[in-house]
Amino acid sequence: MDAAMLKEIGEIVVRMLIIFTAVFTGVGYMTLVERRVSAWMQDRLGPNRVGPQGLLQPLADGLKHLMKEDVTPPGAHRMVFILAPIMVLIPAVLSFAVIPIAGDAINLQDLGLPWDWQIKPFIADVSVGLLILLGLASLEVYGVVLAGWSSGSKYPAMGALRSTAQMISYELALGLAILPVVLTTGSLRLQTIAEAQAGTWFGFVPHWNVFIHPFGFLFLLISIFAENKRLPFDLPEAEPELVAGYHTEYSAMKFVMFYMTEYSAMIANAALMVTLFFGGWQVPGLVLPQPWMFLVQAGAFAAKTFFFLFLFVWVRWTLPRFRYDQLMNLGWKVLLELAFINLLVVAMLVAAGVM
Amino acid sequence: MSLDTILASGASIAAIFSALMVVWQRSAVISALFLVLNLGSVAILFLTLGGEFLAAVQVLVYAGAIMVLFLFVIMLLNPAPLKERFASGPVVTGLTFALGVLFFASLMRGVMSLAGAGGTMASVGESYGSTRSVGELLFTAYLYPFELAGVLLLVAMVGAVVLARRQAPGED
Amino acid sequence: MPLVSYISLSAVLFVIGVMGVLLKRNVLTIFMSIELMLNAVNVALAAFARHHGGLDGQIFVFFVMAVAAAEAAVGLAIFIAIFRLKQTTDVTEINLMRW
Numbered sequence: 001m002d003a004a005m006l007k008e009i010g011e012i013v014v015r016m017l018i019i020f021t022a023v024f025t026g027v028g029y030m031t032l033v034e035r036r037v038s039a040w041m042q043d044r045l046g047p048n049r050v051g052p053q054g055l056l057q058p059l060a061d062g063l064k065h066l067m068k069e070d071v072t073p074p075g076a077h078r079m080v081f082i083l084a085p086i087m088v089l090i091p092a093v094l095s096f097a098v099i100p101i102a103g104d105a106i107n108l109q110d111l112g113l114p115w116d117w118q119i120k121p122f123i124a125d126v127s128v129g130l131l132i133l134l135g136l137a138s139l140e141v142y143g144v145v146l147a148g149w150s151s152g153s154k155y156p157a158m159g160a161l162r163s164t165a166q167m168i169s170y171e172l173a174l175g176l177a178i179l180p181v182v183l184t185t186g187s188l189r190l191q192t193i194a195e196a197q198a199g200t201w202f203g204f205v206p207h208w209n210v211f212i213h214p215f216g217f218l219f220l221l222i223s224i225f226a227e228n229k230r231l232p233f234d235l236p237e238a239e240p241e242l243v244a245g246y247h248t249e250y251s252a253m254k255f256v257m258f259y260m261t262e263y264s265a266m267i268a269n270a271a272l273m274v275t276l277f278f279g280g281w282q283v284p285g286l287v288l289p290q291p292w293m294f295l296v297q298a299g300a301f302a303a304k305t306f307f308f309l310f311l312f313v314w315v316r317w318t319l320p321r322f323r324y325d326q327l328m329n330l331g332w333k334v335l336l337e338l339a340f341i342n343l344l345v346v347a348m349l350v351a352a353g354v355m
Numbered sequence: 356m357s358l359d360t361i362l363a364s365g366a367s368i369a370a371i372f373s374a375l376m377v378v379w380q381r382s383a384v385i386s387a388l389f390l391v392l393n394l395g396s397v398a399i400l401f402l403t404l405g406g407e408f409l410a411a412v413q414v415l416v417y418a419g420a421i422m423v424l425f426l427f428v429i430m431l432l433n434p435a436p437l438k439e440r441f442a443s444g445p446v447v448t449g450l451t452f453a454l455g456v457l458f459f460a461s462l463m464r465g466v467m468s469l470a471g472a473g474g475t476m477a478s479v480g481e482s483y484g485s486t487r488s489v490g491e492l493l494f495t496a497y498l499y500p501f502e503l504a505g506v507l508l509l510v511a512m513v514g515a516v517v518l519a520r521r522q523a524p525g526e527d
Numbered sequence: 528m529p530l531v532s533y534i535s536l537s538a539v540l541f542v543i544g545v546m547g548v549l550l551k552r553n554v555l556t557i558f559m560s561i562e563l564m565l566n567a568v569n570v571a572l573a574a575f576a577r578h579h580g581g582l583d584g585q586i587f588v589f590f591v592m593a594v595a596a597a598e599a600a601v602g603l604a605i606f607i608a609i610f611r612l613k614q615t616t617d618v619t620e621i622n623l624m625r626w
Contacts, residue, residue: 080384128486131411138419142391145426149384157430164427168420188486363528367536374540374563378547383555383616390559393540397566400536403528404577406585413569416592421562421599428603429555434616442552442619455546462538470531477580484585492582493589504593511597518604521611 011117014108019123022302023096027263028058034313041317068252075152076249084150085250085257088143091136092264098122098129099271100191102281102297110291121281121294122191129190130182133272134175137227140265141167144246147258151249159245162324163229169331170226176339177219180346181209181276184355194280206284210277212355215342217277219335224269226331228262230312232319233327270308271301278304359403366399382436383429387422394418406484533574540567554609554616558602565595 032047032054039046048054072081102121109116126132141164148160182188185196199207210217226233247258274280281297288296322330349355373393380386394417401410441448482488493501540563547560569588576584609621 077384080388128408128411131408131415135411135414135419138415138423141419141423142388142426145423145430146384146388149426149430157433161427161430164423164430168423168427171419360528363532367528367532370536371539371543374543377556377559377563378543378551380556383553383559386556386559390562393563394566397570400533400570401573401588404533404573406573406576406588409573409585409588412589412592416596417562417566421596424599424603425555425559428607432607432610432616434553434555434610437552437617439552441550443550448550451546451549455542455549458545459538459542462542463535466531466534466538469534470529476530476577479577479580483580484582489582489585489589492586496583497586500590504590507597508593511600515600515604518601519607 007115007117010115011119012123014117015119015121016123018119019096019101020093022101023093023264023267026267027260028062030263030267030309031061031259032057033309034316037310037313038317041314062256065252065256070252070254071249073152073249077150077152080146080150081249082254084143084147085254085261086143087146088140088261089257089264091139091143092261092268095133095136095268096264096271097124098126098132098190099268099275100194100280101301102294103195104290104294106291106294121298125191126189128188130178130188130193133190133268134171134178137174137265138167138171140261143261147250148246151246153249155244155248156246159248163246166226166229166233166327166331169328170223170335173219173331173335173339174223174227176336176343177216177223178276179343180213180216183343183346183350184209184212190275190280194275194282197279197282198284200284206279206282208277208279208282213277213342213346215338216346217273219339219342220273220277222335223331224273225312225315226327228266228269228312230266231316232322234321266309266312267305270305270312273308274301274304363400363403366396366403369393370396370400379440381438381440383434384426387425387429390425391418391422394422404484405479408484408486408489530574530578534571537567537571537574540564540570552617552619554606554618554621557618558599558606562595562599565591 036046047057050056050060072078100122105118105120107118144163145160148156185193187193197208201207247255250258281301283296283300370393373389376389377386398410398413401413544560544564544567548557551557569591572584572587576582613621
C-alpha cells in the first residue's frame with residue numbers, strides 16, 4: 001500500500017471517527033439531558049448520583065442494560081425480531097454521513113499532529129444529500145413495522161401500525177416543507193445549502209433561510225416532532241393505551257438500540273433543521289485563522305443543534321398529547337395543504353425573479 | 356477489476372438471490388423484506404450506471420414508500436401463512452418451470468447479440484444523471500408525459516380511497 | 528460491467544418475476560413479483576441509457592416508478608376490499624366474479 005492511499009484511508013477514518021464519536025456521545029448524553037431537564041422543569045433533582053452532576057449516568061445505564069436478560073417472547077418470529085432493532089438503528093446513524101459540521105477542510109498539522117491529512121467536514125460528499133437523508137428517514141419505518149409484527153403480541157402490532165401511518169403521513173409534509181429551500185438555493189447538496197447562507201442583511205441579521213422561509217421552517221418543525229414520535233405526537237408509544245408501543249416486547253440491548261435510534265434520529269433531525277434553516281455551521285461575520293475557524297464553526301453547529309434538542313425536551317413537558325384522529329387530521333388536512341401552498345407561493349416568487 | 360465492477364457484481368448477486376427468495380418464501384412479510392433488498396441492490400446498480408438521482412429516487416420512492424405500503428397492508432390484513440409454497444401440484448409446477456427456462460433461453464438469445472463490440476458503454480461526462488440534467492430533460496422534452504403521470508397518480512389516489520373505504524351505514 | 532451483463536441480469540430478474548406470478552398462491556407475493564418484473568425492466572432501461580450516453584432511458588425509469596406507485600396503491604386497495612369479503616389472500620379461493 002503506497003503513501004497516497006494510506007493518506008486517503010486515514011482521512012476517511014479520521015472524519016468518520018470525529019463525527020460518529022460526537023454522535024454516540026451525543027446520544028448517550030441526550031438521555032441524561034432529557035432526564036435532568038425534565039426533572040428541572042418539574043422541580044425535582046433527576047439522576048445526579050453517578051459521578052459529578054450525574055455525568056456518568058449514561059455509562060451506568062448502558063452497563064445495566066448489557067447485563068440484563070435478553071428475552072425473546074415465545075410468539076415472536078425469531079430472526080425478524082433480532083433484525084428489527086438493527087434495521088431502525090442503521091438508517092438513523094447513517095444519516096449523519098451527509099451532514100456538514102464546518103465550512104472548510106482542516107489539516108491535522110494545524111492541530112499540532114504529525115500527519116499531513118486534510119479532514120473534510122463531512123463523511124460523504126453527495127450531490128443528492130438531502131434526498132439521501134429523506135430516503136434514510138423513510139427506511140426507519142421498516143424496523144418499526146418489523147418490530148411490531150415480529151413480537152407476536154397485540155400492543156406492539158397496534159403501536160407499529162400507528163407509527164407507520166404517522167411516519168408515512170408526516171414524511172410528505174416534511175419533504176414539502178424542505179422543498180422551498182431547495183428552490184431558492186438550487187442544490188440538494190447540504191454543504192452548498194449551508195454555504196449559501198453566509199453573510200448578513202443590514203450588517204446584523206444573519207442571512208439564514210429561516211428568515212426567507214419562516215413557514216417552511218414551522219412546517220418542518222411540526223413534522224419532525226411527528227416523525228420522531230415525540231410529545232405531543234407520541235401516540236405510537238402512548239403508555240396509557242399501548243404500554244410502550246412497538247418495542248413493548250424488547251429488553252436489554254435490543255431495547256437500548258430502539259432508545260439510541262430515537263435519540264440519534266432526534267439529533268439528526270435537529271442538525272437537518274440547523275443546516276437548512278439556521279445557517280448550519282455559519283457564524284456571521286467571523287473570520288479566524290484555519291484551525292480555530294474549523295473548531296469554532298463545529299462548536300457553533302453543535303450549539304445550534306443542542307438548542308433544538310433542548311426544544312424537544314422543553315415541548316415534551318409543556319404540551320399535552322394529541323388524539324390519534326387529531327394527529328391524522330393535522331397531518332393530512334392542514335399541514336400538507338399549507339406546505340403545498342407555501343411551496344407554490346415560493347415557486348411563483350422564484351419564477352417571477354423576486355427570490 | 357475496478358471498484359465499479361466489484362460493486363456492480365456484488366449488487367447483481369444480491370439482486371438475483373433476493374429475487375429468488377421473494378418467490379421462494381412462504382411468508383409474505385419475509386418476501387417483502389427480500390424485495391426491499393432487491394430494490395436496494397438495483398439502486399446500487401443505478402449508481403454504477405451513472406444514475407445518481409435515479410438511485411436516490413429508487414430508495415425514496417420504491418423502498419421508502421411503495422414497500423412500506425406493502426408491509427403496512429400485510430400487517431393490516433395479517434393473513435395466516437399459506438401451507439403450500441406454490442399454487443399448483445408438482446406436475447403443473449414442473450411444466451411451468453420448463454416454460455420459464457424456455458422463456459429465459461429465448462430472452463438470452465436476443466441478449467447475447469449485444470456481446471462484443473456492439474455492447475460497449477458510451478463515455479459520459481460528469482453531469483450525466485445529475486439532478487439538473489435529469490430535471491431539465493423531464494421538464495422540456497418529457498413535459499406532457501410528466502404531467503400525465505401526475506394525473507395518473509391522482510386517479511390512482513382517488514381510486515385507492517374509494518376502493519378501500521369502508522361503506523358507511525346507510526350506503527349501499 | 529459491460530452492457531451484456533446488465534441486460535442478462537435484467538432477463539434473469541424478469542424471468543424470476545414471471546415465475547413468481549405463475550407459481551405463487553398468495554396475492555401479495557404475486558403482486559411483489561410484478562414489482563420484480565418492473566424493476567428488471569428498469570435495470571435494462573438504465574443500462575441502455577448508459578449504452579447510448581443519453582438520459583431518455585433514465586426518464587423512462589421515472590415513469591415506470593410512477594406507474595408502479597399508482598399500481599401499488601390501487602392494487603393494495605383492491606386486496607383490502609377482497610380480504611374484507613373473503614378473509615383470504617389465496618388466489619385459488621378468489622374464484623368468483625361476484626358474490
